[in-house]
Amino acid sequence: VADLWFTEYQTPNLRLGLRIRDVLLNKQSPYQHILVVDTDQYGKVLVLDGAIQLTENDEFCYHEMMAHLVLCAHPCPERVLVIGGGDGGVVREAIKHEAVKKVTLVDIDEDVINTSRTFFPNVSCALEDERVEIKPMDALLYVKERFNEFDIVIIDSTDPVDFASGLFEPEFYRDVHKALKDNGLMIAQTESPFAEPKLLSEAVKGLRSVFENVYLAWGVVPTYPTGFWTYSVGSKNIDPRIQRRSAPKGTKYYSDDMHSLAFKLPPFVWEII
Ligand code: AG3
Helix, strand or coil: CCCCEEEEEEECCEEEEEEEEEEEEEEECCCCEEEEEEECCCEEEEEECCEEEEECCCHHHHHHHHHHHHHCCCCCCCEEEEEECCCCHHHHHHCCCCCCCEEEEECCCHHHHHHHHHHCHHHHHHHHCCCEEEECCCHHHHHHCCCCCEEEEEEECCCCCHHHHHHHCHHHHHHHHHHEEEEEEEEEECCCCCCCHHHHHHHHHHHHCCCCEEEEEEEECCCCCCCEEEEEEEECCCCCCCCCCCCCCCCCCCCHHHHHHHCCCCHHHHHHC
């Protein structure tokens, strides 16, 4: 039996290795390298520029939190904007809410969207829903032209390198703030306090310079660096720690209990932010 491994170089001092059964796709898009491998431990895995974006077996941990932490905190989320997230996982969770009338997905790389359609039908399924609009373009440009339009903005970015680095800057957060309605909420993935403490503290600082209130939440995602992941919520006037609508049926990570737990932080994390 061949002993083949995929390795993510997570930091200069940390690697994650997964035994692979097969390489299903290995190509360069105009924006990034796209790899799909099949593994025994986590099923199929989507890798962009060497960084694991999702695996079939643990994607629910991340996608449910990104969507429901803000969607369940908002009294009536009708318009949702998803930035990045071309795989469709966050969109799938967002349209579980009946209140949601329209979801706009803005991802710079159409090849990621089509890769997900081909290899991850259970993640990308909602992209075909009639409430979903797909815009393959640079989100930095898209949000500049939007005013007072969205109840919820979800920033499902890759790590802040290359074209995604602008998605972690205060200038972009200001445009997101302006694109949100008065009681709007935004959420962004903000990496791990163990692997990237500086990045986390700078993202939170940047958000605090723009949003009236900023809240940090955390959760477990086994295949992301260290498995301890953070989500930062920016709010104009709604307190996202209060859950106003119950969890959609059938969630596997998110629940009413997990909502309030997510906003309770260990002391070492408070020290970082
Ligand atoms: N976006 C966040 C991925 C960050 C993972 N980082 C890493 N593996 N070094 C995930 C997109 C899923 N919709």
